[in-house]
Amino acid sequence: MKRSLFGKRFKIVLGAGIIVAMCLLAALAPYLAPYDPLQQDLLRRLKPPFFMAGGTAKNLLGTDNYGRDLLSRLIFGTQTSIMVGTASMALSCILGAIAGLIAGYKGGRIEQLIMRFADAHMAFPDVLFAIIMAAAFGGSTFNLILVLGISGWMIYARLVFGLVRSLKHRSFVEAAVSYGGGDRYVMSRHLLPQIVPILTVVATLQVAQMILQEAALSFLGLGLPPPAPTWGNILAEGRDRMFGAPWIANCAGIAIILIVFGINMFGNGLREYLDPQAKQR
Amino acid sequence: MTPATDHELSPVLRKQDAPLLRVENLSVAFHTRNGLVRAIEEVSFEVPAGKVLGIVGESGSGKSVTALSLLRLIPSEIAEISSGSVWFGGRDLTRLSERELRRIRGREIAMIFQEPMTSLNPIASVGAQLREPMQLHLGMKAAEASRRVEELLDLVGIPQPRKRMTQYPHELSGGMRQRVMIAMALSCEPKLLIADEPTTALDVTTQAQILDLLRSLQSRLGLSIILITHDLGVVAQFADNVQVMYAGRAIEQAAVAEIFRQPAHPYTEGLLKIVADLEAECGRLSSIEGTVPAPHELPPGCAFAPRCPRSDTACTASPPPLSPISPGRRCACVRPVGFPQFRASA
Numbered sequence: 001m002k003r004s005l006f007g008k009r010f011k012i013v014l015g016a017g018i019i020v021a022m023c024l025l026a027a028l029a030p031y032l033a034p035y036d037p038l039q040q041d042l043l044r045r046l047k048p049p050f051f052m053a054g055g056t057a058k059n060l061l062g063t064d065n066y067g068r069d070l071l072s073r074l075i076f077g078t079q080t081s082i083m084v085g086t087a088s089m090a091l092s093c094i095l096g097a098i099a100g101l102i103a104g105y106k107g108g109r110i111e112q113l114i115m116r117f118a119d120a121h122m123a124f125p126d127v128l129f130a131i132i133m134a135a136a137f138g139g140s141t142f143n144l145i146l147v148l149g150i151s152g153w154m155i156y157a158r159l160v161f162g163l164v165r166s167l168k169h170r171s172f173v174e175a176a177v178s179y180g181g182g183d184r185y186v187m188s189r190h191l192l193p194q195i196v197p198i199l200t201v202v203a204t205l206q207v208a209q210m211i212l213q214e215a216a217l218s219f220l221g222l223g224l225p226p227p228a229p230t231w232g233n234i235l236a237e238g239r240d241r242m243f244g245a246p247w248i249a250n251c252a253g254i255a256i257i258l259i260v261f262g263i264n265m266f267g268n269g270l271r272e273y274l275d276p277q278a279k280q281r
Numbered sequence: 282m283t284p285a286t287d288h289e290l291s292p293v294l295r296k297q298d299a300p301l302l303r304v305e306n307l308s309v310a311f312h313t314r315n316g317l318v319r320a321i322e323e324v325s326f327e328v329p330a331g332k333v334l335g336i337v338g339e340s341g342s343g344k345s346v347t348a349l350s351l352l353r354l355i356p357s358e359i360a361e362i363s364s365g366s367v368w369f370g371g372r373d374l375t376r377l378s379e380r381e382l383r384r385i386r387g388r389e390i391a392m393i394f395q396e397p398m399t400s401l402n403p404i405a406s407v408g409a410q411l412r413e414p415m416q417l418h419l420g421m422k423a424a425e426a427s428r429r430v431e432e433l434l435d436l437v438g439i440p441q442p443r444k445r446m447t448q449y450p451h452e453l454s455g456g457m458r459q460r461v462m463i464a465m466a467l468s469c470e471p472k473l474l475i476a477d478e479p480t481t482a483l484d485v486t487t488q489a490q491i492l493d494l495l496r497s498l499q500s501r502l503g504l505s506i507i508l509i510t511h512d513l514g515v516v517a518q519f520a521d522n523v524q525v526m527y528a529g530r531a532i533e534q535a536a537v538a539e540i541f542r543q544p545a546h547p548y549t550e551g552l553l554k555i556v557a558d559l560e561a562e563c564g565r566l567s568s569i570e571g572t573v574p575a576p577h578e579l580p581p582g583c584a585f586a587p588r589c590p591r592s593d594t595a596c597t598a599s600p601p602p603l604s605p606i607s608p609g610r611r612c613a614c615v616r617p618v619g620f621p622q623f624r625a626s627a
Contacts, residue, residue: 108358171399178354178394179387179414179465182380189413190402 012273015266022259026078033072034060037229041067046245062247064237070248073229074255080230081259084144085211091149092210093203096156097195101187103157104164115161118154126151126213127220134222144223148210159202163195197274205267208260215256231256299368300327301505302351302390302473307365307375309343309350311576312358318576320346320360321529325603328473333499333506335520335537337513337552341573343529344509348475351507352386369473388418391466395478397458401450408446411465418469433464438494456487463494467502474499477509492519513556517541525549528573528584531603535610545606545617547589583615591616 025032045067048055055062061070103114126147133147167173168191176186217223218232219239226233231252238249307324310317321343328334338344349355351367351374367374370389374382386392391414394400402410411433412426421429427446434442437460450458459479466474476495480488496519499506508520516523516537523540525533525548533546544550551569558567571588574580580587582597589596595615603613606620 107356171394171396172402174354175392175394175400175462175465176402176413177386178352178392179469180383180385180417181387181413182383185417193404 009269009273011265011269013269015262015264015269018258018262019266022078022262023082025075026082029075029079033069033075035069035072037068037073037076038227039068043067046241048245049247049251052247061251062245064234064245064248065241070234070251073234074231074251076229077231077234077252077255078259080141080224080228081211081214081256084141084148084214085207087145088148088152088210088214089203089207091145092152092206093156093199095149096153097160097192097199099153100157100160101164101191104161105168105183105187105191111161114157118157121151122154127217127222130217130220130222139223139225141224144214144217147217148213151213152206152210155206156199156202159198160195163198164191167191167194201267201271201274204270205264208263208267211259211263212256215252299371301330301369302507303327303368304347304351305366305368307347307350307367308363309346309355309360310363311360313577315577317363319363319529320576321350321526323365324526324529324531325365326524326531326534328505328507330472330505331503332521333508333519335508335510335516335523336526337510337516337523338526339511339573341528341575342526344511344526345477346529347526348392348477348507348509351475352390352392353382354386354392384418387414387466387471388469389471390473390475391469391471393459393462393466393474393476393479395481397455397462397482400462401458403450405449406446407448407450407453407461411446411461411468414465414468429468430464433468434461436467436498437461437464439464454487455483456490459483459487459491460494463491463498467498467504470502471504473505473507475507475509478511479508480512480515481510488515495519513552525552528579529576530584530600530613532585532613533611534603535612539610543619545610545612545620546585546614547591547618548585550618583613591618 041063044059044063045065047059047063047067049062049070050057050060052062059069059071061074064070064073099114099118103111129151130147133143137143173186173190176190181190214223214230215232215235218230219236221236223232224230226237234252235249235256238245238247238252242249304327305325307321308319309321310319324343324347326334326336336344336347346355346360350360350362353362353374362375365375369385374385377385401407408427408430411430412421412423415421415426415429416423430446431442434445439445439457439460445453445457450461453461463479479495480491483491492515495506498504508515510516520537523533523535523537524531525540525546527548533540533544533549535545540549541553544553548569551567554567555569569588574584574587580597582599583589583592583601586592586596593616601613601615603611606612606617612620
C-alpha cells in the first residue's frame with residue numbers, strides 16, 4: 001500500500017494534496033485568516049515576516065505598504081484564484097467541447113466556420129481582449145471569468161475536433177446513426193463519453209494556466225481592481241518594493257508556483273494513470 | 282436510358298400488392314477531386330414483403346453503396362443521390378427530411394453491419410446499447426426496455442441474457458457481438474432488415490450459425506431482408522431473389538433457383554463457374570480475367586465487355602439496359618448465356 005502511494009500514483013497524491021489544501025484554505029478563509037484582508041494599519045506598514053529580522057508572530061508573513069496582513073491577503077487570494085481558475089476553465093471547456101463536437105461531427109461548412117474562427121481567435125492576443133473587456137465593463141470577478149473563459153475555448157475546440165473526426169467513422173457511431181440516432185444523441189451519448197478522459201486531463205492542466213493568466217491580468221491591472229486581495233494584485237503591489245520589502249512579491253509568487261505545481265502534478269499523474277500505454281512501463 | 286419497369290402506375294394506386302420496398306433508377310455519385318463519380322447507376326429492384334433479396338458483387342461493385350443509400354447513410358458531403366427514388370410504405374425515402382428519415386431508421390428499416398467487433402460502443406454495456414433504439418423510437422422507460430432486451434437476447438440465442446446485459450462488448454466473441462447487433466436491429470420490430478455482409482468478418486462455423494439464426498428469425502418474424510454479400514453460397518442458402526451487380530450497375534435479376542440453373546449474364550456465369558470449380562476440387566481454379574474497372578474509367582459500352590469471353594462490337598457501343606429476358610427475370614447483356622432467342626435491341 002505504501003509503495004503504491006509513493007510509487008505509481010505519487011504525482012496524483014502529491015498534486016491532489018496541494019489542491020485539497022488550497023481548496024480548504026479558500027473555503028475556510030474567513031476562519032483561518034488572522035485579520036481582515038482589507039484592514040489597514042498604517043503604523044505597522046512593511047513589517048517583515050517572522051523569520052526575518054524585525055518580524056513578529058503578530059503578522060506571520062509580514063505586512064504590505066498599507067499595513068495589511070499579508071498572510072490574510074494570501075489566504076483570501078486563494079478564493080479568487082481557485083474560483084476564477086475553475087470557473088473559466090469550465091466555461092472554456094464547455095464552449096470549446098461543444099464547438100469541437102459540432103465542427104468535427106457535422107463537417108463541411110459548419111466545420112470551416114467554427115475552426116477558421118478558432119484559428120482567427122488564436123491569432124488574437126488575449127491581453128488585448130482583456131483590456132477591451134476591462135475598459136468596456138470594468139473589472140469584476142464575473143468579467144474576469146468571462147474573459148479568461150472565452151479566450152481559452154480554442155484549445156478544447158481543436159482537441160475535441162481532432163478526436164471526433166477520428167471517432168465519427170468508427171462503426172459504432174455509424175451504427176448509432178443507422179438505428180435512428182439524431183445528431184445530438186450521437187454526439188452526447190456516443191462521442192462525448194469517449195472524449196471525457198482526455199478532456200479531463202487537459203481541463204485539469206488548464207486550471208493552472210487560468211490561474212496564471214488571472215494573476216497576470218491582475219498584475220497588469222486588468223483583473224479585479226486593487227484593494228481586492230488577489231495574488232496578482234499582491235504581486236503588483238510588491239513590484240514597487242521588490243528591494244525594500246521583497247517578501248510581498250515573493251509570498252504571492254510562491255503561492256502561485258505552489259498551486260500551479262500542484263495542479264500540473266495532478267494533471268500529469270492523471271494522464272499517466274488514464275493512458276493505457278503508459279501503464280505498461 | 283431507363284430500363285423498362287413493369288410498374289407504370291403510381292405507388293399509391295398500387296398499394297395493395299405493392300412490394301415492401303421499391304427502388305427506381307437509383308444513382309449515387311461521390312464527390313471527388315476529379316468531380317462527381319458515379320458509384321451506382323440506374324439501379325432498380327424491389328423487395329416483396331417477407332422475402333429475401335440477395336445483392337451479390339465483387340468489392341467496388343456498388344452493393345454496399347446501394348444498401349447505405351436506401352437510408353441515406355452516406356453523408357451528403359461525401360456522396361449524393363443524383364437521381365431515382367426509394368419507395369417504402371408509400372413514401373419516397375430520398376425526399377424525406379432528415380428528421381422523418383430518423384424515424385424510419387431502426388424503427389422500420391434496420392441495418393446490420395459487417396464489423397461486429399467495432400459496431401458496438403466499447404464503453405457502454407451491451408444492455409444499455411440494446412435499450413437505446415427502443416428508448417429512441419418507442420419511448421420505452423429503462424426498466425421496460427431492459428425486460429425486452431432480455432427477451433431479445435434470448436431470441437438471438439444468447440445464453441444467460443441477464444448476465445450478458447451487464448457485460449461490455451470486449452467480453453463477447455465476434456459471433457456473440459453479431460448476435461447482439463441482430464438483436465439490436467430487431468428490437469423495434471422493423472419490417473425490413475438490411476444486412477451488409479453480416480458474416481464476412483466471422484469464422485466459418487460462426488458464419489453458418491449466424492446465417493441459420495437470420496433464416497429462422499426471417500421465417501418466424503416474417504421479415505424482409507436485403508442481404509449484401511460476395512458469397513454466392515450464402516445467397517443460394519438464404520435468398521429468394523438475387524441481384525448481381527457489376528461496376529455500379531445491376532446486371533442480372535432473377536429468382537435464386539433460376540440463376541443457379543442457368544445464369545444469363547456472362548459475369549454471373551463466370552462467378553458460378555468459380556464456385557463449381559471449388560466444389561469439383563480439380564486442378565486449377567478458374568477465374569475471370571482482369572479486374573473491375575474503377576468508376577471513373579468505365580468503358581463506353583458494357584462495363585464487363587473487356588473481361589467478357591463473349592463480347593463483340595455490339596457490346597462496346599453503349600451499356601446494355603437491364604431488360605426482361607423471361608418472366609420475372611432481367612439481364613443487362615446483348616447476348617445473354619443460354620437465351621439464344623433473345624437479342625437485346627442495344
